[in-house]
Amino acid sequence: MKYFVLLGDGMADRGESTPLMVAKKPFIDALCKKGQTGLVQTIPDGFKPGSDVANLSVMGYAPELYYTGRSPLEALSIGVKLEDNDIAIRANLVTIENGILVDYSAGEIETADAVTLINEIKVKLPEKLKQSGFPDIVDSAKLYAGVSYRHCMVLDGNGEDYTKLELTPPHDITGKIARDYPPKGAFSGLLFALSLSSGAILKDSEINKKRIAEGKRPATNLWFWGAGKACKLKPFTELTREIFLQNYDIRAGLKGSVISAVDLLKGIAIGAEMSAPEVK
Numbered sequence: 001m002k003y004f005v006l007l008g009d010g011m012a013d014r015g016e017s018t019p020l021m022v023a024k025k026p027f028i029d030a031l032c033k034k035g036q037t038g039l040v041q042t043i044p045d046g047f048k049p050g051s052d053v054a055n056l057s058v059m060g061y062a063p064e065l066y067y068t069g070r071s072p073l074e075a076l077s078i079g080v081k082l083e084d085n086d087i088a089i090r091a092n093l094v095t096i097e098n099g100i101l102v103d104y105s106a107g108e109i110e111t112a113d114a115v116t117l118i119n120e121i122k123v124k125l126p127e128k129l130k131q132s133g134f135p136d137i138v139d140s141a142k143l144y145a146g147v148s149y150r151h152c153m154v155l156d157g158n159g160e161d162y163t164k165l166e167l168t169p170p171h172d173i174t175g176k177i178a179r180d181y182p183p184k185g186a187f188s189g190l191l192f193a194l195s196l197s198s199g200a201i202l203k204d205s206e207i208n209k210k211r212i213a214e215g216k217r218p219a220t221n222l223w224f225w226g227a228g229k230a231c232k233l234k235p236f237t238e239l240t241r242e243i244f245l246q247n248y249d250i251r252a253g254l255k256g257s258v259i260s261a262v263d264l265l266k267g268i269a270i271g272a273e274m275s276a277p278e279v280k
Contacts, residue, residue, distance in 0.1 A: 003254070007058060009051050009262075050169075051264055052226075059268065060239055069162075069228015070264065071152055077267035077276075078146050080154065082230035087162045089191070090226035091143065091151040093117065093219035094170050096199075101178045104170035105149040107217030113207050117219055118145040121201050128197035141194065147263050153194070153224060160186040167191075167225040183224065191224045198222040233271040 013019050020028075042054040044063055052070040053063045061067075071088040082088055093114055095103040106114075122143050129141070140156035166184035173181050183191040199221040202208055208218035241253030258269035261279040269276035 005058065007055070009055070051262075055265060055268060059236070059272065060243060061233060061268075061272070066231060066233055067228075068231045070226030072228040072231040073267035073271065074146065074150065074226075074263045075144070075152050075154070075267065076231070076270045077263035078144060078152065080144050080152055082154065084230060085157040085159075087155045087157045087160075087187075087227055087229060089153045089155065089167070089224045091153045092170050092223040092225070093149045093151065094221055094223045095217045096178050096220045099177050099179060101170055101173055101176060101223075103217050104174055104223070106219035107211070109149050109211075109217075109219055111147050113211065114148055114151070114219070115145045116207050117202060117205060118143060118151055120205055120207075121198050121222070124201045125194075125197060128200055129193065132193040132197055141190070147261075149219070150263055151222075153222075155187060155190070157229070162186055162227050162229065165227050167227060169225045170223045178221075178223075195221050195223065231271055233268070236272040236274050239272070 011020060042057040043049045044053070044057070047053045047063055047067070050070065052073060053067055056063050056067055069088070071090040072082060074090060075082055075088045080088070092104055093106040093109055094101060095106050109117075125141075125143070140158075142154045144152040144154065146152055164185040165187055168181040182188065202218070202220055205218075208220075211218050236256050237253035239253070241251065244250035244252065255274070256269075256272075257275040257277070258265050259277060259279060260266060260269075266276045
C-alpha cells in the first residue's frame with residue numbers, strides 16, 4: 001500500500017470568503033465529491049499554531065514528545081549539527097523602514113543575495129559585537145546561511161532556560177513598530193545587540209544598494225525567533241511500525257519521502273530519516 005499526502009499548508013485561510021471558497025479548483029472539488037471529507041486537529045492544545053507543530057502532527061510525531069522549536073528542524077535541513085547545549089534560533093532577513101517592520105522576508109530575497117549578506121555579517125559581526133559590549137560572546141554566536149530570508153543562529157546554551165526566551169515571529173507583526181516587540185528573557189540583551197549590529201552592517205552593504213536601485217526591498221536587519229534545542233526524531237519507519245503494531249497488529253513500518261522546497265519540511269524529513277530530494 002502506498003499513501004500520498006498533499007498538504008496545502010496555510011491554504012484554508014479565514015474569513016467570510018477564503019481563497020479556497022473563491023478559487024476555481026475542479027480537481028480538488030472532484031476529489032471531495034468522490035471521497036470523504038472531515039476535520040482534524042493538527043495543533044495540540046497549548047501549542048501555538050504553526051507549520052512546525054502541524055507538520056510534525058501530520059507525519060505522526062506527537063509535538064508533546066518531539067517538538068523543541070522551529071529553528072532546530074530547519075537547522076537539520078542546512079546541515080547544522082547541534083550539540084546538546086546548543087540553542088538554534090531562526091534568523092530572518094527582514095526590512096524595517098522608519099521603525100516599521102514592513103517585510104518579514106526582505107522582498108522574498110534571492111538566496112544568492114542572502115548568502116552574500118549573511119557572509120558579510122559573519123565577517124564584520126565580531127567587531128560590532130565588541131562595540132556593543134558583548135566581546136566575550138563572539139565565538140559562541142554562530143550564524144549559518146540558509147535559503148532566501150531564512151537563516152540560523154546557534155548560541156551556546158550555557159545552562160540558560162531557553163523556554164523563557166520570548167521572541168515574536170516577524171510575519172505576525174508586519175506593519176507594526178519593530179521596537180515594540182523586543183526579545184525578552186534569556187539571551188534577550190545579546191539578541192537585541194545582534195539585531196542592531198546586523199543593521200549597522202547591512203546599511204552599508206553593496207548588495208542592498210543594488211537591490212534598492214533595482215526597486216527591490218533591502219535586507220535591513222536580522223530578526224530572531226523560533227528558538228529551540230536539538231530535535232531528536234524517531235526514524236519514520238520505526239515510528240510507523242510502532243503505530244501499526246499498537247493499532248493493527250501489523251509489524252511492518254513505512255518508508256517515505258518529503259517533496260518540498262521549504263527547509264522546515266526538509267528538516268523534518270532528514271530528522272526522520274526520510275528522503276528529501278532537492279526542489280527549486
